[in-house]
Amino acid sequence: MAAIACCFLAAALPHVAVAQALASYSIAGDGIAESLTGQPGDAVRGRALVADRSSTCILCHAAPLPEVRFQGDLAPNLAGVGSRWSVPQLRLRLVDASKFKSDTIMPSYYRVDGLTRVGRNWQGKPILGAEQIEDIVAYLATLRD
Amino acid sequence: MRLCAAAFIFAALGALPVLAAEIPAADRRSGYSFMSSDSKAMQDDDTANPGMLAVLEGETLWQTKQGDAGKACADCHGDAATSMKGVAARYPAFDAALGRPVDLEQRINICRRDHQQASPFPNESHELLALATYVAQQSRGQPITTGDDSALAPFIAKGRELFMQRQGQLNLACTNCHDDNWDKHLAGSAVTQGQPTGYPIYRLEWQAMGSLQRRIRGCMTGVRAQAFDFGSPEMVALELYLMSRAHGMPLETPAVRP
Numbered sequence: 447m448a449a450i451a452c453c454f455l456a457a458a459l460p461h462v463a464v465a466q467a468l469a470s471y472s473i474a475g476d477g478i479a480e481s482l483t484g485q486p487g488d489a490v491r492g493r494a495l496v497a498d499r500s501s502t503c504i505l506c507h508a509a510p511l512p513e514v515r516f517q518g519d520l521a522p523n524l525a526g527v528g529s530r531w532s533v534p535q536l537r538l539r540l541v542d543a544s545k546f547k548s549d550t551i552m553p554s555y556y557r558v559d560g561l562t563r564v565g566r567n568w569q570g571k572p573i574l575g576a577e578q579i580e581d582i583v584a585y586l587a588t589l590r591d
Numbered sequence: 592m593r594l595c596a597a598a599f600i601f602a603a604l605g606a607l608p609v610l611a612a613e614i615p616a617a618d619r620r621s622g623y624s625f626m627s628s629d630s631k632a633m634q635d636d637d638t639a640n641p642g643m644l645a646v647l648e649g650e651t652l653w654q655t656k657q658g659d660a661g662k663a664c665a666d667c668h669g670d671a672a673t674s675m676k677g678v679a680a681r682y683p684a685f686d687a688a689l690g691r692p693v694d695l696e697q698r699i700n701i702c703r704r705d706h707q708q709a710s711p712f713p714n715e716s717h718e719l720l721a722l723a724t725y726v727a728q729q730s731r732g733q734p735i736t737t738g739d740d741s742a743l744a745p746f747i748a749k750g751r752e753l754f755m756q757r758q759g760q761l762n763l764a765c766t767n768c769h770d771d772n773w774d775k776h777l778a779g780s781a782v783t784q785g786q787p788t789g790y791p792i793y794r795l796e797w798q799a800m801g802s803l804q805r806r807i808r809g810c811m812t813g814v815r816a817q818a819f820d821f822g823s824p825e826m827v828a829l830e831l832y833l834m835s836r837a838h839g840m841p842l843e844t845p846a847v848r849p
Contacts (some may be wrong), residue, residue, distance in 0.1 A: 502761065505778045516779030520772050551772075553761040561762055568760040568815045 477534025482576035492585025625781035634847040642845020649725025658709025679727035714821040727844035738835030750832025759816030789846020
């Protein structure tokens with residue numbers, strides 16, 4: 447019981463994203479056309495990342511991941527997102543969702559500026575690294591109705 | 592410049608940032624009402640509620656002479672059932688000597704220093720939590736009145752500002768969850784309204800008693816923010832805003848929470 451309620455986002459995570467300059471990207475229309483890493487992502491790794499609470503997606507979203515017992519309902523179910531959005535749109539959504547909706551509660555996963563009182567362990571680091579974002583984008587693209 | 596601002600025409604379609612709606616008095620719900628029937632039963636039954644151990648310890652401390660002054664709380668305040676009734680329900684309270692609000696734990700430590708000539712209990716220590724729980728239990732069932740004192744207004748305003756401010760790597764404000772999404776779930780947990788009605792609480796996740804400040808620090812770390820220090824003015828302002836936001840709700844100490 448205590449284990450489920452346990453600390454929502456708090457676990458001290460190994461930080462994948464080391465302090466480093468973000469890869470540059472350019473936004474065209476409502477998406478980012480090119481991969482942040484220059485490589486295609488790996489959908490299998492992306493699925494595992496979304497299923498892992500420390501990536502935070504599953505805290506707010508539900509997703510078609512039957513093995514994940516506790517899924518959030520603060521945000522739309524990710525089932526079918528690959529039909530609703532293109533790969534460039536999904537990429538921008540992860541990089542900076544506020545570009546779609548300025549007051550969204552969805553965090554910007556690849557951004558380090560304009561934030562307040564970031565905890566010591568997380569300063570100067572994006573929530574996810576470029577490779578992780580590409581993996582997740584590749585997975586989301588497979589979620590078709 | 593890596594972002595091309597001109598490309599965000601679609602962003603203009605998004606809603607303008609709206610001020611989060613505060614919860615109307617009629618819709619205020621304690622964290623209790625979101626709990627499983629097992630946890631509710633644990634809180635309701637004094638023989639099962641682990642917080643009652645803290646109450647008993649607090650009662651003993653209340654009567655124990657301490658410090659160079661050799662005085663017990665009871666020597667000044669007498670029977671807590673009368674002298675402390677309603678006190679926790681109006682805390683944090685304005686301290687005229689300090690010119691700022693202090694919370695119940697700070698008040699207890701001020702009494703230790705000034706009237707018992709004893710050293711302060713550390714934050715979250717067993718003793719401090721026990722005394723605070725004992726004092727707060729004397730207000731069990733009493734409506735929260737914090738904020739009635741107009742001297743508190745600027746501090747409540749500061750706390751409200753902090754509650755509304757996005758923070759941390761996840762860039763979330765307290766209000767995003769506790770005003771706007773309290774009917775939803777973050778993974779398995781009910782988000783709840785973040786009402787401060789039961790503190791100090793026995794939290795199942797902690798397997799221990801803890802203060803409101805500890806709980807708030809948990810949420811701040813949750814959004815990956817640098818949590819305010821125990822006893823800092825910001826922390827007291829947040830407690831104050833939460834208590835004034837819960838105005839009229841009955842105090843439940845010692846509450847049980849997941």
